[in-house]
Amino acid sequence: MGRAAVAVAVPVDETRIRMSSLWRDGARRLLRNRLALAGGIVVVLLCLVAIFADFLAPLPYTKSNFGRLNEAPSREYPLGTDQLGRDLLSRMIYGARVSMLVGLGAQVIVVLIGVPIGALSGYLGGRMDIFLTRFIDVMYAFPRLLFVILVMSALGAGLMNIFIAIGLTGWVGIARQTRAQVLAIKEKEFVDGARALGAGFGRLLACHILPNALTPIVVAVTFGIPEAIFTEAALSFIGVGINPPTPSWGQMVGEGQQYIRSYWHLCVFPSIAIAITMLSFTFFGDGVRDALDPKLK
């Protein structure tokens, strides 16, 4: 929302009042939606855990205790230990950091690629637009996860590569959304008005068209976050995501499920964490969508 407010700060005072009231109305509706509020609170908590992981984790995530492998939860190790004798709770706490980082960071990349391409394509039209829509169609035909897995296997595991892989595949949806919005808005009278007043191409797009196209983009981003978190978990699950020893929930489920018969706790706790995170973001995203655009449902 902070980013949105900056983009919205148009010199004309009246516009600012109207726009900020849209966001304020949205915030009010969002606060009234209990499920979304609960989801939002969990998301904030997860972010805090991710930021303060160093203080919260009782042990470093790499500290092994080879005398106590695969131990069930006890007072000393609240969630037990893993196959290398590392404290599961500490690893879960650091895992939150990876999930949040991927969820938020990948969306920044997706927006930075997708919005300009979509906006230019919708505004300029012509040959570039045709080429882009064709390209988007081909990308859509490719199952997204299959493509991400391919890219990851080419780049190798690692956090930076996950950003790149999600960025490369994720911008398509947002570009499509932005393009549709810009196409509709550029025909409106106020854009004609601004153009008549002498506004140039960049100013028209940045100050008049994009702020009005922002709502669906914000909604797409809120749904893109859990999508990215899911992608990271899935990649790490099959072993092409985060490099060990950095813990990631998906990787912990992937490794733990091999021992599920004997040591259930190894994969159950990270599974619960992934489920809660995904559900919270979904509730929050649904709330944001309903709050910003009550017409959609």
Place this chain on the structure above:
Amino acid sequence: MLQYVVSRILWLIPTLLAMALVTFLVMHATPGSPLDPVAEGANPLSPEAQKNLAAHYGLDRPLHEQFAIFVGKAVRGDFGNSFVYKTRTVREIIVDTFPISLLLGSMALALAIVGGLTLGILAAIYQNRTWDYVSVSLATVGVAVPNFVLAVFLIILFSFVLPLFPTGGWDSPRDWVLPTVALALAPMGIIARFTRASMLEVIRADYTLTARAKGLGEVPVIFKHALKNAFIPVVTLLGPMFAAVGTGSFFVESIFRVPGMGRFFVLSMTGRDYPMIMAVVLTYGAFLAIMNLVVDLLYGVLDPRIRY
């Protein structure tokens, strides 16, 4: 109509070629090579041995030639030998594993469609009552939670707490239950959501009112008049459903140790088995593209208002 069908079928060719090209280039950009020694940290193979291996696999030719050869052979179903399972051709592996994935996928899709429609209809009929909440929450969990996480919960619930089903394997129909459910929940949730929304719309339509007004009972109104129309938007979902089931099978097959194509794909990924990876991607791609086409055509058949 015929013209549309023909042009759609012809469009398959460039789409598949583009997929093949992307896969081919991505695979060749990978740092690892099949010429590297198999064991980690071992000494590199001698230059002569590398040369022989490269010649054997055709890796010494220029890239565009390699691609042309690959496409030419792929059209005939020949994907060469697997780099990892050196004694078997990729084709043999796919012929062995694809039917298993297809069986699992079809069962999951059938369950998703039947379950999703049932949940969606119940939710719409009992809007804002218990059934609605049950079906909406089930749908939300199915959509939001990744299938490998659902699989873990299913194993805990139905293998450990209630020892009804085995934790993995693929020998008897009893082994099929949990993987099918794990794979079906996500598409089922999406179908349930869509069915609910479109049923709610149709139930309020004038023709449903007419059907009620002429004295029809609730059952024929729902099944004969409402469902037929509510089903149309749901059909558009089937394309993405195939993709969801296809990519979902990687994880579900890995967890439940199902010897299908998805599990082989994950294994070939870590082994950098180029021919295997390309073959799997193309098989999935071709399958999904054809299914999308079938769904689009089906849509026209089901809804006579659509003209091509």
